[in-house]
Amino acid sequence: MTSLMRAVRSLDPERAHGLAIAALNVWNRMGAPGGRKGDRFPRLATRVAGLDFANPVGIAAGLDKDGRAIDGLFALGAGAVEIGTLTPLPQAGNPRPRLFRLAEDEAVVNRYGFKNQGLAAGVARAAAARRRGVLGINVGANKDAADRVADYRTGVAAAVGTGRADYVAINISSPNTPGLRDLQQGAALAELLAAANAVRGTTPLFLKVAPDLDSATLDGITRAGIEAGIGALVIGNTTVSRPGGLRSAAVGEAGGLSGRPLAPLARQRLRDFRVASGGTLTLVAAGGIGDGSEAYARIRAGASLVQLYTALAFGGPGLVWRIVSDLDALLARDGFAHVADAVGVD
Numbered sequence: 001m002t003s004l005m006r007a008v009r010s011l012d013p014e015r016a017h018g019l020a021i022a023a024l025n026v027w028n029r030m031g032a033p034g035g036r037k038g039d040r041f042p043r044l045a046t047r048v049a050g051l052d053f054a055n056p057v058g059i060a061a062g063l064d065k066d067g068r069a070i071d072g073l074f075a076l077g078a079g080a081v082e083i084g085t086l087t088p089l090p091q092a093g094n095p096r097p098r099l100f101r102l103a104e105d106e107a108v109v110n111r112y113g114f115k116n117q118g119l120a121a122g123v124a125r126a127a128a129a130r131r132r133g134v135l136g137i138n139v140g141a142n143k144d145a146a147d148r149v150a151d152y153r154t155g156v157a158a159a160v161g162t163g164r165a166d167y168v169a170i171n172i173s174s175p176n177t178p179g180l181r182d183l184q185q186g187a188a189l190a191e192l193l194a195a196a197n198a199v200r201g202t203t204p205l206f207l208k209v210a211p212d213l214d215s216a217t218l219d220g221i222t223r224a225g226i227e228a229g230i231g232a233l234v235i236g237n238t239t240v241s242r243p244g245g246l247r248s249a250a251v252g253e254a255g256g257l258s259g260r261p262l263a264p265l266a267r268q269r270l271r272d273f274r275v276a277s278g279g280t281l282t283l284v285a286a287g288g289i290g291d292g293s294e295a296y297a298r299i300r301a302g303a304s305l306v307q308l309y310t311a312l313a314f315g316g317p318g319l320v321w322r323i324v325s326d327l328d329a330l331l332a333r334d335g336f337a338h339v340a341d342a343v344g345v346d
Contacts (some may be wrong), residue, residue: 013099013108016313019054019083020106021064024072024317041328044079046340048282048304049204050232051134056339057295060207060286060307061138061169065116067125074132074321080305083122083137083173088154090118094176098255102205102248106290106314107259108251110238113176114140120231125166136206140170143177144153149188149195168203170196173237175256181210186220189283193228204231211236211262211269211287212289218269221277232282232304235269238262239287259310263288267301274302279344286316290315292326300346 011141017075039045039054045155046053051136059073064304065084074081093115100109116122119139126137139155141148152170159165170192172183183192196205207230225233238256266287273283285303290311298306312319327339336342 005167010098013101014096019101021069023268024069027072032233041324043331043337044324044339045329046304046338048169051204053134053305055078056299056305057132057324057327058082058307060170060309061085063309064311065120067129070126070135071132076317078133078320080134080136080313082136082138082169082307083126084135084169085114085140085174086116086119086122086155087140087142088337089142090121090150091116100253101251102246102250102259104247105259105261107246107248107257108310108313109253109263111176111253111255113143114174120228123158123162128164129164130319134166135164136167136169137165138171138208140171140174141177141180143305148183148190150324151191153199156196156205157170160199160203165203167206167231168200169206169234171208173208174241175210175238184209184213184217184221189221189224192262193224193230197228205229206234206284208234209236211239211265212241213269218272219276222273222281225281226277226319232284233273234284234286234307236287237274238267239265241265258287260288260290261292267298269301270298270301274344292323292330295323295327296330299342300344302344304340304343
């Protein structure tokens with residue numbers, strides 16, 4: 001599997017992405033070792049939003065957009081897998097090329113634009129998958145939707161209706177759908193969360209926001225999340241900013257930057273939300289997490305869960321297991337009996 005991933009990384013980035021998902025499916029059907037190996041560390045078991053996670057390391061939305069590799073991703077040892085973003089209607093996304101590998105920086109720039117086969121196809125795959133951990137379904141709005149709030153309501157209802165989504169994530173963080181991030185503001189966000197709450201039943205809602213936020217927007221999101229009773233806030237998606245010192249030729253491409261250079265910004269936004277909410281919002285850290293030390297730092301900064309995406313393109317499929325193992329060792333070193341005890345200690 002590792003040698004195959006090396007070969008895949010030598011290809012065009014978007015083709016490599018598709019082949020990696022296909023390889024995970026094949027690997028799983030051939031009898032992927034480990035299965036539920038991610039639950040071998042009792043210290044890492046945690047409960048978030050009423051859900052039991054074998055460990056706090058999850059796969060972020062965007063990696064498996066259409067739910068094609070759910071079983072294979074769980075077999076890597078992840079405590080959770082989040083598929084999507086799924087939109088009500090199939091969507092081709094933005095014109096190619098739209099994915100760029102910044103190898104020298106261990107980063108990626110993408111402008112996919114919610115490319116996916118639509119809710120019906122993704123939800124059907126989720127329903128057919130074996131349950132080996134917590135499964136999240138991430139939903140969004142079609143680019144040309146006349147009523148984006150209606151699209152989110154449709155997405156939440158469909159994900160909940162299958163009985164297969166343990167939680168539904170509302171994605172208003174992508175920079176690649178014009179105007180989408182406007183839903184992070186004031187009355188628009190309150191309306192969106194109310195519409196989603198009306199159809200979610202007892203399934204927890206997670207809200208995914210961007211790292212590119214000013215203080216007023218951050219405070220508004222915090223208030224709206226608390227008032228709506230969301231299960232968790234996911235911080236965050238890619239950034240439209242470009243940190244200094246990037247070396248790769250594709251750094252000037254339009255789109256969202258993810259990977260190692262995103263870590264300082266994502267870490268700071270996590271701390272900002274922890275302070276703004278006074279610890280009353282459950283936080284999920286995503287962006288720039290590539291090893292156990294960074295995952296542990298996010299937990300100590302206030303994250304109850306962490307999510308991986310871009311780092312897998314550089315660290316390979318064994319990265320999940322390494323981070324899970326390292327987290328257990330770090331918690332033991334510092335005398336924590338349970339991962340929840342370390343959340344926000346810094």
